[in-house]
Amino acid sequence: MNMIHLLKSALLISLIALSGQTLAYSPEELEKACKKPRFTDFNLHEYKAPDNIEVAPKSEFFIKISAWADPTTITLTTKKQPLPFTVETTSTFHKVKAQLPVELTGEFVRIDIGAKAVLGCYDKTGWLIKIADH
8 A cells, every 4th residue: 555655646746747847838938038020220310309300202221130030021011001122131130121112202101110030929110200392
C-alpha cells in the first residue's frame, strides 16, 4: 500500500507541474516576445498649429522601418487609397520611398503606414500633412 501511495503522490506532483507550465504562457507574454516594427525619419513636415507648415505638391518622402519588419507586409495609404512606393533594404532598416499624388494638391492628407514584424505582430502609424495649392 505504501508503494501505491508513493505512485499517486508522484502522479499528482507531475500533473501539478505540467499544468503550471501550460498556464505560464499567456497571450500577453507572446505579445511581449514579438517586437513591433518601428517607424522613424519621416522627412516631410507634419501639419501642426500654430506653424501650419505646408509641403509642396508631388513631394517625395521616405520613412524608415526597423529591420525586424517583414518588407512584404508594408502598406502605405493616403485617404484610404494605396500609395505606390519602393523599398530599399539594408541590414539595419527598410527605407520606404513614395511621392505625393498630384490630385491631392491643396488638401489635408494623412499618410498611414503599417507592417508586420517577422514574428507576426503588426503596428501602424501616420502623419497629417497639408499639401500646398501651388
